[in-house]
Amino acid sequence: MISAAGSTLTQAGTDLDLHRSVLHSRPYQVVVWNDPVNLMSYVAWVFRSYFGYSREKAHRLMLQVHREGRSVVAAGPREKAERDVTAMHGYGLQATLEEAE
């Protein structure tokens, strides 16, 4: 049996996505940077609500950002890390993506 023709373009798009994810299969991490504007309560709330971290973990990561200037707040496959960074930007936090060491 043969399926209807005409899905060529969709197919090409899927292959490109696959190609991209194979290229980037190493683990990535999400870094949040300190800034003088975002409130400590807000940053802790974002870590709790977005990542689902406990009160203690969210507070510890927030303090690490505040005191050390940066903190790795999540790690994982590139696609997830990209989503996380975009979400952090949505909340107005300074976040970057980097390859895990």
Added chain:
Amino acid sequence: MARAFRATTRGYRADMEAHERRLLSQLCADVISMLEARGEAWSDDAAAPDDSFAHFRRELAGLGDDLEGESGGAGPEPPEDAALARLLPDASDDPQEAAQFRRLSEASLRESKIADLRAARMALESDPVALSEAQAPVFGRALNDVRLTLAARLEIEDEEDAERVHRMAGGGKASTTDEFMAELYGFTTWLQETLFTAMLDVMPDDQ
């Protein structure tokens, strides 16, 4: 004088004077305009759903898929304006990586911020300002984008700058644009602090 955000049985509420709500709504509108102008400046890229097809064509033409070539000249440049640069920051220390990320995600980030700010303006139409559990984070994000914009205009780059602006706002009657902006910054900071302190308080511990 406004009363801080506090938790209620159905979310959060704050009592604000009509002129405070109007001012805050106007600030949201200003940030929306700024983001929309950025979108219009790069509308050719935003309206390019065949972007991956262009990538495919490069490969077909034997140009390879090197990412430098792909991002060269195609995507939006990082914003020169300090406030826009703060709202739409680079996602990587590596300029190439940041450019590629920006090309793929800036338009949707911009749209989501505009949607948040519009929702906040709607919430500011009511007196008192009442937010459901679902609306509170949206309002908080919009409020934060307003604060980030004011902070960029007030050139807050470190803790000392923040302290300087705090002192400038303390004077009572603002007579310069900067003093007025500093007062607005103080006001929005206080609103956000009270909202998120209330939100953290009601968040279950075992989450």
